[in-house]
Amino acid sequence: MFLVVIVVVLTSTLSGFIGMGGGMILMGVLASVLPVQKSMVIHGFVQLISNSSRAYGLRHHIFWKILPVYFLGMVSALLFLSQLVFMPSKQLIFICLGLFSFMTIVSKNFLFLDITKNMYALVCGFLVTVVKLTCGASGPLLDVFYLNSNLNRFEVIATKAITQSLGHLFKIIYYSWFVGGLVRDPQNYSYVFLFGVGCAAVLGTKIGKSILGRLEEQKFNKWSQYLILVIGSVFLVKGVMFFK
Numbered sequence: 557m558f559l560v561v562i563v564v565v566l567t568s569t570l571s572g573f574i575g576m577g578g579g580m581i582l583m584g585v586l587a588s589v590l591p592v593q594k595s596m597v598i599h600g601f602v603q604l605i606s607n608s609s610r611a612y613g614l615r616h617h618i619f620w621k622i623l624p625v626y627f628l629g630m631v632s633a634l635l636f637l638s639q640l641v642f643m644p645s646k647q648l649i650f651i652c653l654g655l656f657s658f659m660t661i662v663s664k665n666f667l668f669l670d671i672t673k674n675m676y677a678l679v680c681g682f683l684v685t686v687v688k689l690t691c692g693a694s695g696p697l698l699d700v701f702y703l704n705s706n707l708n709r710f711e712v713i714a715t716k717a718i719t720q721s722l723g724h725l726f727k728i729i730y731y732s733w734f735v736g737g738l739v740r741d742p743q744n745y746s747y748v749f750l751f752g753v754g755c756a757a758v759l760g761t762k763i764g765k766s767i768l769g770r771l772e773e774q775k776f777n778k779w780s781q782y783l784i785l786v787i788g789s790v791f792l793v794k795g796v797m798f799f800k
Contacts, residue, residue, distance in 0.1 A: 559585075560585065560586070560589075560749075560753065561749075561752050561753055561756045562756075563581070563582060563585050564582060564602055564606075564753045564756040564757050564760065565756045565757075565759055565760040565763075566578075566581075566760065567579065567581045567582040567606075567760065568602075568606040568756065568757045568758075568759070568760025568761050568763075568764060569760040569761075569763040569764040569767070570760075570764065570783075578606075578760075579599070579603050579606075579692075579693040579695055579720075580653055580657070580693045580695055580696075580784075580787055580788075580791070581787060582599060582602060582603070582693075583595070583599050583649070583653065583691075583692035583693045584650065584653060584787075584790075584791055584794070586598055586599050586692075587646050587649050587650070587692065588646075588794075592643060592644060592645070592646060592649065593643065593731050593735060595692070596692055596727060596731040597727075597728055597731050597732055598750075598753070599692055599693075599724075599727075600724040600725070600727040600728040600731070601724075601728060601750060601753070601754070602753050602754070602756075602757050603720065603721075603724040603757075604721055604724040604725055604728065605753075605754045605757040605758060606757035606758070606760065606761050607716075607717045607718075607720040607721040607724065608717070608718075608721040609757065609758045609761045609762075610713065610714075610717040610761045610764070611714060611717035611718040611721055613761065613762075614710060614713060614714035614717065615714065616714075617708075617710040617711045617713075617714035617715075618711070618714045618715050618717075618718050619671075619672065619707060619711055619714075619715045621672070622671060622672060622674070622677040622715070623718065623719070625674045625677040625678045625681070626677045626678070626680060626681035626719055627681065627722065628678060628681065629677070629678045629679065629680065629681025629682035629683075629685065630681045630682070630684075630685045630719075630722060630723060630726060632681075632682050633681070633682045633683075633685035633686045633689070633726075634685065634689070634726050634729070634730060636686070637686065637689050637690070637730065637734075638730065638734045641734055641735060642689075642690060643735055644690050644691065644692075647795055648690075648691075648795075649691055649692055649795075650791045650792070650794045650795030651791075651792060651795035651796070652687070652690065652691035652795075653691055653692070653693060653787075653788065653791040653792075653795075654788045654789065654790075654791040654792025654793070654794075654795055655788070655792065656687065656691065656694070656696045656697050656788070657696050657784045657785060657787055657788020657789070657791065657792075658696075658785065658788055659696040659697055659699065659700050661785075668704075669700055669701050669703075669704055670701070670704050670705050671701040671702050671705050671707075671715070672705050672706070672707065676701060677701075680698065680701040681719070683697060684697055684698045684701075684719075684723065685723055685726060688723045688724070688726070688727055689726070689727055689730050689731075692727075694723070695720075695784070696784055696788070698716060698719075698720070699784075702715075702716070
């Protein structure tokens with residue numbers, strides 16, 4: 557599990573200055589070494605700590621106006637999936653992570669999407685939460701709703717962090733309550749391990765925030781797109797290999 561702690565530091569750092577990508581990598585690592593349900597809960601815990609600490613550090617940049625409508629979309633998604641009690645396979649997780657990574661390529665076809673508008677905030681909250689609960693991570697899809705907004709990089713990362721914090725909290729609730737009582741069985745978790753990955757997430761967030769302040773706006777957008785495409789390609793290949 558030491559490898560997981562190291563990955564948590566690196567992925568939290570990555571998300572701290574790019575705003576996405578880190579959660580996808582971590583989900584892929586956890587899904588590779590753990591059962592789906594357990595990997596979802598641990599991923600949700602780590603990302604909740606990472607995103608909430610990031611949101612607190614950048615709290616003055618959060619675009620609070622969209623949160624009530626976004627939250628309504630999230631609740632609708634949770635209620636919808638709770639009726640299905642859907643549990644994805646590892647193959648589906650990798651393929652979905654890979655496919656959604658290419659959302660940046662087709663984003664030009666969705667120029668009308670803007671997270672700062674209530675209607676799209678509602679749609680975003682619903683769709684992103686559905687993807688998060690079925691695939692584990694939803695960064696690329698969430699990013700599409702930010703590409704055409706007038707928010708600067710600090711506002712983008714801060715607002716993403718608060719909404720993603722809520723989303724991962726919902727994921728923990730879904731997989732520990734609606735899917736099954738995984739969290740209620742203490743034998744499924746090492747509390748020392750959870751404490752370790754929590755501290756690693758906070759450390760990575762602090763490192764990422766320090767890098768963010770030195771990153772130019774143009775480089776920020778360029779790095780984000782290239783990185784997500786590389787990550788997505790790896791996961792897509794891994795998902796397809798399950799067919800063999």
